[in-house]
Amino acid sequence: MFPIFSRSGWLLLALASLCAPAVHGQQQAVLSELPVLPEPSSLSAPAPEVPAIAISLAVFSTYPSETLLDACGDTEPNQACIEDTITPEAFISTLIAKSWFTEIKPFGNDSDYELLIANVAKQDETSTMSRALSEALLEELDEELNEEKHFTELTLQWRGIEIDSLVISSQVNSNETATNKAIEPLLSWYKHATENGLLTPSFLYHALNASDYGNHLSVPESLGDFTRLDTQLYPDPFKGSITRYTHPFFEDALVDVTVYPILAKLDTNTLSNQSETASTANTENSARTDALLHQQLDEDWNKADHVAHARNLTLSQARPISPFNVVGFANGWRLALKAESAVDDPIFATTYVFTRKDKIVKVATTFPSDFSDNLAHELIAHITVPEESMLMQQVRAMLK
Template sequence: MNILKIAQSCRTLVLASLFGFSASALSSNYSIYAAYVNEEIEDACLSFDNCELNLLEQAQFESIIVSYLDEQQRLTDDGTPAHLLATLQSGEYELLAGSAKFNAGDTDVSQIEYTLNWRGIPIFEITTLQNGLSLEDAVLSSVKTLVEEIEAQHVLHPQFLFQQVEASDYFNELSMPENVAGFYRQQMQLQQDPTRGTLVRYEHEQFPSAIIDVYVYPIVKHDYQDKQQELMYLELSKDLQVIEAISEHRDIQSINIGEISSIENGMVFEVQADDGVEEMYTSQYIFVQEDKFIKFSANMPAQFSDVMVQEVMSSIAVPPPSEIMNAFRDVDRAFSTTPAQEYADESNTEDTAEVAVTAAL
């Protein structure tokens, strides 16, 4: 992972916010920001006559980019424009755009640089060159290239993100049995967020409606090794809250929610409900291995899923801690042990952002 790029990204975002380009200062729903071009592009531009840098502001970039993507999602069957628009509204991603214009001989040259960040970490970069176009037309042309490259390189697919941020390699390093206690493993599915890990579904060979989902995902807290029992309890408590909210929303009157109880190396709770049409069951288990939670969600009473869960836990091997999660835990440790005022000091906002991320990585 390129630490320098991450530190530079933090600096760019802080500077952008100082000049009014932050999301909070705008009515925009899209995380698109004007940013300074990198030093290589700046030096190349300055070597030509009439070099002009960072000409377009955030509102201009956003208007051109969003208008093009919106038009394309309506006119074509290609899902990339719609996916990119949704991604830039998610709060997890941001698109930084920089511009440079210079004269090379008798030709005006426009250079547009894009960086797509996930949580401030650069995961994809592209630079385009256009000759003889106005800067606005050059941006429009560059957006077409941006979309084509995002589609060609599968940039918006979870596997691309996992690889770029050096998250755990679940496809190659997560070992789980193919079949166990009458259940057969289905295809693994990465979650959209590396902190949510992956999902593996097991279906029963004789009863296809009998399903056990296994979620394997990293623990973000830096002190997880000392607080495994507490953290497992908190995770299952979140599931209980979701179940209670769903039952209330669906007005399910007959529901029995069991207490969270300890089992060997883990915890479990059961739920039985009747919505007037059918009886419903869920059994939720949680364990910890390495730096990962292993959570089982079975749509059956625990007496039928216990054996399967026990056999999977006896053979499962999770990936080792990843670089990105080690970095997140270092940041969590820093914010847990340092007085909040040090991070709230506005005079050191830029330095704090760089130090926190760079030190973590």
């Protein structure tokens, strides 16, 4: 039995679960965040071939909405709109056969994106007469006698929140198989999805009222000898944006700047510190803010420790977690790591974390802090981040 996905009662639950980490197999930003311990020459590896849209998509059957029933014209008792005249299995098998997505998960619960499908067909006089006629007579009639009008509603959700819905009408021959009947509405929806970028981070951020990094994030075009390669969005508004800087001569020397919202209530100091100028900024951190920044670095340390163990490296802190102040702009923290082995050159990584408005700004480099400190200073002095989004206001209002 194909599960039915209910539309009601999901908004609060979805908002409460929005901050959950992205699941395995979800779409990734082209600029994946630097590993805490970088692999040498990692950018030179060829990219594997992927489907047109690299996401895992869960698919559910759902009840028809009022919009869908209105489109079908369910107004006369003798012209009823019959549900699921195209079976859910037909939609599933067609989506799988088309290979538009990395993975199709029928009624799966571990994908960020969910496609809800409702389908009805109008039971009109023509189709009633068609069933009453003998097979011999049907062959003599015009093909239009056997046509059915189907109405399909495809609703796209992200972690339980609707971000788009489309009703598609299609005219098909009643003698067609259910799989063939499913092709036309799915082709129309896929065209709509690709033309409007429904499964892109930019559409997702806009649909959820998340921060507009494209227009309201400003980062320097260069940091010292490093040049900005690109700025991209993660496919998760709680991971924010990533900017990568590269060096003209040293391929493995990279600087990543990630900006993402604080997933906690804001303290009064953060709320009052809205200025980005040296003359008015309140750069004193509260104990709560410092604890939050320490948590980011502790997580990086744990990731690095796991990587070092897997690669038989000895991990140490070249410098322990320590305050890092950009005078007049922000007080942050720094973690400098060093990983050594008996056969390879040491690997260095330095991470800096700051708060700016309701965001965390993380600067990660693949070299020692002696070389990266000045770059972190320059970045923090010139970065501008978006204001608190409506999405985060709603999420924080639900947090204790």
